[in-house]
Amino acid sequence: MARRRDIGTDDPRVRVRPGRGSRPRTKRRPDYSGAPRGSVTSVDRGRYGVLSDDGVALVAVKAREIPSVVIGDRVALTSDLSGKKDTLARIVEVDPRETELARSAEDGESSGQQRVIVANADQLLIVTALADPPPRPGMIDRCLVAAYDGGLRPILCLTKSDLTSDAEMRRLYEPLDLEIVTTSIDTSGNATGMAELRELLGGSRTVLIGHSGVGKSTLVNELVPDAARKTGDVNVVTGRGRHTSTSAIAFVSEDGTWIIDTPGVRSFGLAHVEPDDLLRGFDDLSRVAAECPRGCEHRADSLECALSDYAQTSPRAAARVESYRRLLAAREAALPDYER
Numbered sequence: 001m002a003r004r005r006d007i008g009t010d011d012p013r014v015r016v017r018p019g020r021g022s023r024p025r026t027k028r029r030p031d032y033s034g035a036p037r038g039s040v041t042s043v044d045r046g047r048y049g050v051l052s053d054d055g056v057a058l059v060a061v062k063a064r065e066i067p068s069v070v071i072g073d074r075v076a077l078t079s080d081l082s083g084k085k086d087t088l089a090r091i092v093e094v095d096p097r098e099t100e101l102a103r104s105a106e107d108g109e110s111s112g113q114q115r116v117i118v119a120n121a122d123q124l125l126i127v128t129a130l131a132d133p134p135p136r137p138g139m140i141d142r143c144l145v146a147a148y149d150g151g152l153r154p155i156l157c158l159t160k161s162d163l164t165s166d167a168e169m170r171r172l173y174e175p176l177d178l179e180i181v182t183t184s185i186d187t188s189g190n191a192t193g194m195a196e197l198r199e200l201l202g203g204s205r206t207v208l209i210g211h212s213g214v215g216k217s218t219l220v221n222e223l224v225p226d227a228a229r230k231t232g233d234v235n236v237v238t239g240r241g242r243h244t245s246t247s248a249i250a251f252v253s254e255d256g257t258w259i260i261d262t263p264g265v266r267s268f269g270l271a272h273v274e275p276d277d278l279l280r281g282f283d284d285l286s287r288v289a290a291e292c293p294r295g296c297e298h299r300a301d302s303l304e305c306a307l308s309d310y311a312q313t314s315p316r317a318a319a320r321v322e323s324y325r326r327l328l329a330a331r332e333a334a335l336p337d338y339e340r
C-alpha cells in the first residue's frame with residue numbers, strides 16, 4: 001500500500017469516529033496549522049535538531065502526545081524559537097509524510113512492526129565499494145526493497161573504482177533501470193565521479209546508506225567539506241564524530257540539498273514489506289500484476305502469476321521479472337547475512 005499516511009489521524013486524540021448521529025466527543029485539539037514550521041535534522045536521546053523555515057537552528061523536545069518524530073519530519077513548533085543557547089523549542093505537530101524509509105523492528109523490539117528511519121527523503125544513495133570490502137548484492141537488494149517500498153528513488157553508488165572495474169555490478173543492476181554512479185577518491189584527494197554525483201544529489205534530500213568501510217564518510221567529507229562545522233551549528237549534542245550508532249544526521253546546504261548520513265547498517269529487517277509494496281519500484285510489472293489472482297505473491301512458483309507469462313515475452317521482460325523476484329527473496333533472507 002502507499003506509504004503516504006496521515007500522521008494526524010494516527011494520533012489517538014484526533015481519531016474522530018462519529019457514532020450514529022452522535023457528535024465526536026474527542027477533546028478539541030489546538031489548531032497548529034498557522035504555527036511556525038521546521039524540518040528535523042537530527043535526533044539524539046529525546047533532543048531534536050530542527051532547522052526552522054526562517055533558517056534558525058533550534059534544539060527541540062517533543063510534546064508527549066506526538067507519537068514519533070524522525071529525521072526529515074516537517075514539524076510545527078511553539079515555545080522558544082530564538083535558537084539561543086540553552087533554549088528549547090517544542091514540537092507540537094508532525095505533518096503528513098511524503099515518503100518513509102523504514103525497517104522492521106528486530107527481535108526484542110515489537111518485532112514485525114516497521115520503524116521509520118527517515119521521513120520525506122527523495123532518494124536513497126546505496127553506497128557499495130567495488131572492492132575492499134567486496135560488494136554484497138544481498139545487502140544492496142535489501143536497500144532497494146526499502147527504497148521502492150518507501151517511495152524513494154534508489155541510486156547505486158559504486159565506490160573505490162580505482163581498485164577494480166564496475167562492469168560486473170553495472171551488468172547485475174542494469175535491468176532495474178537504476179541510476180548508477182561510479183566514484184573513486186584516493187588518499188591524496190583525487191576524485192572521480194563527483195560531478196555526476198553532485199548533479200544527482202543537488203536540490204534533493206538523499207539518504208546515504210552502506211556498510212562500514214565502503215567509503216561513506218569519505219564521500220560525505222567530499223560532498224560537504226564543512227560537515228563538522230555545519231553540524232555543530234545545528235546541534236552541538238549530535239556533532240559528527242559523536243554521532244552514535246543509532247542516530248542519523250542531516251547536512252543541509254543553502255540550496256536545499258540534504259545529505260542524510262545514517263550509521264553503518266547492521267541489519268535491515270523488511271518483514272513489513274508486502275510483494276505488492278515492492279511493485280512500486282516496477283511500473284511495468286505493476287501493470288502486468290493487475291491480472292494476477294487476488295493475493296498473488298508473485299513468486300516463480302505462484303500459480304497463475306501473470307508475471308511468469310510476461311517473463312516469456314522478451315529477454316528484457318524476463319530480466320525485469322527475475323530482478324523483481326530476486327528482491328522479493330532478499331526481503332525474506334535471514335538477517336545475519338547482512339550483519340558485519
Ligand SMILES: Nc1nc2c(ncn2[C@@H]2O[C@H](COP(=O)(O)OP(=O)(O)OP(=O)(O)O)[C@@H](O)[C@H]2O)c(=O)[nH]1
Pocket residue numbers: 159160161162163183184185186187210211212213214215216217218219264
Ligand atoms: N582505494 C580507495 N579507498 C577509499 C576510497 N574511498 C574511501 N577509501 C578508503 O576506505 C576506507 C574506509 O573509508 P570510510 O570513508 O571511512 O568508510 P565508511 O563507509 O565511512 O566507514 P565507517 O566510517 O566505518 O562507517 C578508508 O581507509 C578510506 O581512505 C576510494 O575511492 N578508493
Ligand SMILES: [Zn+2]
Pocket residue numbers: 289292293296297298299302304305306307
Ligand atoms: Zn503474481
